[in-house]
Amino acid sequence: MDKLNVLTLSLVIPGGILCFVAVRMLWKYKVFNQLLVLLLCLVFLSGGGLAIFSGLDMASYHYLSDGKPAAVVHFRRESDGQFSAHVKDHMGHEYIQKLTGDYWQLDARVLRLNKHMFRDIEPMIRLEYFYALNVTSRKAASIERSAELLHTSSDLIDSWPFLKKIPWIDRFISLQVTSTMKKPVTDKTVYIVNLTNLGLVAEKSRVADNAP
Template sequence: MGWFLLRRRREPSYRFAQRPARIGLIRGLLGTVFLLSAVVLVLGALSVYQYVQLSADRPVARVDVAADGPQQFRVSLTTPEGRTQEFVIAGDQWQLEARVIRWRVPVALAGVPPIYRLDRLTGRYADIEKERTATRTVHALDGWTLPDLWSLQRQFPQWLPFVDADYGSATFLPMLDGGVYQVSINPRGGLVATPADEATKARLQRTGW
């Protein structure tokens, strides 16, 4: 009987000693969750920074083309910020692609415009058979190596339910030696390519474009 009473007296102190350990464990888990959430938010913010808001039609690139051989061209792409990249493109047409992120409710109802980022510059062949068998050229236009908002949403849609990353846009025109083109994007995220000077416009019209 005495042993039983002694054990009953010791139990509360034993349980009390366990409480700080449990509280510490819970605090550690919560701290880890908050830290991971902060990392995700920072990566998301950096990812959004890589994109450009679309509140009106805006130019996204100037494309200059020079022949470099049969169905081979040197294509220079210049952004409005003045950054120029030069690529060798095989084919008859150049194609510019962009990733566009649009927002779902309630973000869309708040009037937040879509955002975009140029993604690829590729070559196309007018002949379908060559498109299947001839040399293909594809060039990435961004140097962002970390997962961006687009890829994060597609891999973990439950994390970003307000992001619509299932939309891309592309535009293309024939590659003419000496041709100059302007590429714009509208608020809905659609890329549009047009000749940038009268000479290119006239040559495109003569070829049926």
């Protein structure tokens, strides 16, 4: 007999015996009933934990009504030559950050429910990062986020990596990560950021010269 087969049998046979003895002991002492209860509890705990985890994550998203901009962005040149970026989301939350850069971008996460199952329900949106891009390096750095931002919880809670592993989840809900196109940073310029079917779109406002 081949040496490899002998080695395999020398491991498989004792292993099978040990498994058989273990099963007999579990059966004899009626541990199987307890195992079923334990497994059922683990399933419930896992499902409940994921539901709580997802609910806390969803709390940072907010419905965006039709025709309402996702955000308003405007810039002011400071005395030191830097720009202060003012970003106000559709809920009225605003954060301000000084930046040095030639272009900016804003990205967000958008949750959409299945339209066939959930009619007349607006998409839910959460602003993620605001980027300042330098012409020379093309490197983007997220500005600091204030404590009043809606998405501060996303640093600790992000349920989507777990939810997207569920095979049937896309039948009910979908996640879109979208960004605006690169736009120039200029003094007293106001941009209106809208959510379209293609994602976030930033357009210069007609009242740019009267920026606050």
